[in-house]
Amino acid sequence: MxxxxxxxxxxxxxxxxxxxxxxxxxxxxxxxxxxNPRVAVVLFVADGERVLLVKRKVAPEKGGWALAAGFVEYGEAPEAAAVREMKEETGLDVVVERMLGLSFNEADKVIVLLYQARATGGVLGANDDVEEACWFTGAELPELAFDSTRRTVKAWLEGEL
Ligand SMILES: [Zn+2]
Incomplete structure (x- = not known):
């Protein structure tokens, strides 16, 4: 800016x-x-054999399927941002279980926190900057957006998460 x-x-x-x-x-x-740098949270949520993905309504990677994500607001704890973003984008209530990783997006100068969370309630629907939100099994995965989504989903499929 x-x-x-x-x-x-x-x-x-x-x-x-x-x-x-x-x-x-x-x-x-x-x-x-x-x-100051911007901070984003990304949420990996699995339920048994299924993983939760959202279809993006906005650039970058518009139309691609990715993990739910969003920016941390000023003064907001990252875990609280994760819970809020998931509710806004998918309607689901989640509990953050652990941090899976931290990375820096060089192009956008964004610090990205990747969390694993568990769905505890709510009604699945698409809102905000998301066109659809769906559960997918490993066998029916759509085209994935972002290297980070592909890496995380691959690790899950290989039993590493
Ligand atoms: Zn002045």
Whole structure:
């Protein structure tokens, strides 16, 4: 995000050396704009022989099937974001069981937390930026979007999750 004016006092910001690097900073009031990384959560949910996937309604990989995912809001715990995103996208209530991994998406500068969760209730449906939400067995898997989805589903199929 490019910042042109100080959000605190409205003075045009300058590129100033602050905490070891050049950052947009306000010469009038001292405000510093920190470009913080975004954090996303991805949820792997299996139920016996079936895995939960969502069909994406938006880019990237629009139309592809992936694990449910979304961004963590400011001030929100990652596990809470995982539960919220799953409810928003699929209507299901889940309990987060464990973290499966952490990765960095270089292209989008996003830190990605992968969680395993278990469905505990709710009614399966598609909402938000999801076109469909379905359970699939390993034998009937659709075209998968994202390397991370393919890797995670493969590990599950091979009994590693
Ligand atoms: Zn200012």
């Amino acid at each position: 490019e910042v042109k004016f100080c959000p605190r006092c409205g003075t045009p910001v300058q590129s100033l050396l602050r905490f070891g690097t050049l950052r947009p900073a306000c010469p009038a009031c001292g405000f510093i704009h920190f470009a």
